[in-house]
Amino acid sequence: MKGSSTLVLLCVVTVATITKTTTGIDIHGGLFIFGDSLLDVGTNNHFDDSTARADHPHYGIDYPDSVSTGRFSNGLNSADLLASYMNGYDFSPPPFLTLVQNPDTFLLQIIRGANFASGGSGILRDTGREKFIRVVPLCEQIQQFATVRGNMSQVLGNGTAELFIGMSHYIISVGSNDFFEKQNSLFRNETQPQQLIANLTASYAIHLQNLYDLGARKFGIIGVPPLGCCPMERYINYQMGGNGSCVEAMNELAQVFHASIESLLQNFSSINQGVVYSLGNTYNIIMDFIDNRRASESGPNVLGFQVVETACCGNGTFNAETRCESGSKLCRNRNHYIFWDEFHPTEAAARHAALTLAYADGQEFVTPMNFSSLAKA
Numbered sequence: 001m002k003g004s005s006t007l008v009l010l011c012v013v014t015v016a017t018i019t020k021t022t023t024g025i026d027i028h029g030g031l032f033i034f035g036d037s038l039l040d041v042g043t044n045n046h047f048d049d050s051t052a053r054a055d056h057p058h059y060g061i062d063y064p065d066s067v068s069t070g071r072f073s074n075g076l077n078s079a080d081l082l083a084s085y086m087n088g089y090d091f092s093p094p095p096f097l098t099l100v101q102n103p104d105t106f107l108l109q110i111i112r113g114a115n116f117a118s119g120g121s122g123i124l125r126d127t128g129r130e131k132f133i134r135v136v137p138l139c140e141q142i143q144q145f146a147t148v149r150g151n152m153s154q155v156l157g158n159g160t161a162e163l164f165i166g167m168s169h170y171i172i173s174v175g176s177n178d179f180f181e182k183q184n185s186l187f188r189n190e191t192q193p194q195q196l197i198a199n200l201t202a203s204y205a206i207h208l209q210n211l212y213d214l215g216a217r218k219f220g221i222i223g224v225p226p227l228g229c230c231p232m233e234r235y236i237n238y239q240m241g242g243n244g245s246c247v248e249a250m251n252e253l254a255q256v257f258h259a260s261i262e263s264l265l266q267n268f269s270s271i272n273q274g275v276v277y278s279l280g281n282t283y284n285i286i287m288d289f290i291d292n293r294r295a296s297e298s299g300p301n302v303l304g305f306q307v308v309e310t311a312c313c314g315n316g317t318f319n320a321e322t323r324c325e326s327g328s329k330l331c332r333n334r335n336h337y338i339f340w341d342e343f344h345p346t347e348a349a350a351r352h353a354a355l356t357l358a359y360a361d362g363q364e365f366v367t368p369m370n371f372s373s374l375a376k377a
Helices: 004-023 078-087 106-110 138-156 158-167 176-187 193-213 231-239 248-271 282-295 347-359 371-376
Strands: 031-035 113-115 169-173 218-222 276-280
Touching: 031 078, 031 138, 078 113, 078 169, 078 218, 078 347, 078 371, 106 113, 106 138, 138 158, 138 193, 176 193, 176 248, 193 248, 218 248, 218 371, 248 276, 248 282, 276 347, 276 371, 282 347, 347 371
Parallel strands: 031 113, 031 169, 169 218, 218 276
Antiparallel strands: none
């Protein structure tokens, strides 16, 4: 990673630093994205043995040229949309594992950022490994970022690299898979909810501290959604003799965990100098979509969502009995659906959620500041 690409990168960083200092023009650092399938843009495509992949139809049907990129969406996902609203990018930065395949351009591209998110992964190291065989847990994603940090320090010197890393933004969405994986043991009382939440919060704190120690300062944290309202959970409710409503026990876990992470971030920012953060209340955002649909049954829905229970792509009850694939039923108007498959949002829902995270005022959906304010902090 030497030669002309190194010189260009050095010039870019140096010019950006000088411009920021002398003109006051807002120069952003890179965008580094961590977490699970909400933000994965193709990490798991690199693993032949991973079953948590979305590089096949009907995924990507509304992506440019209808390409199945590995995004768990019909089109763009939350990583793409937040990258657009926060940093002015057209798409998320590429997967880290894609960037390292091109060593000659690695340093030139890494200045824009990288996406480490891996579908099926979680806060805990072992989450997803039994079900999906190969995923990249959050701890390993941070180790990959440490490699990036080391490469920058070698080329630019530690001071310049530290400045760039400190200017950059760090988006994290993780936790849902940890709860889904523990669901059966929770319902059988083999796992205590309070202990699980305490363990997840403590592990999350370690991950954030590790990122901080590597130089990260600006954190955008996406909270877990109403887990019990996704089509798969409604199908579970139906199988157990219910009417297909949300699984409230899972929703309660999501709410308690959000409160725990909020306390964690308050403490984290108080003991680590220079930390700024945004915490998105994805639970409230998605429930607002669902409640708007209920309230609009006698009139138009201002958000445009008409189907809140059933997945757009899949088969069976709530289109959740099988995964979305080439032979699955596919809805025609994806913009009317909140859920694309049994777990993930459509591009339309992800766009509304990202707009809320980026620009919402008040504390209902994001605290203590929205994501666009974080980008300028």
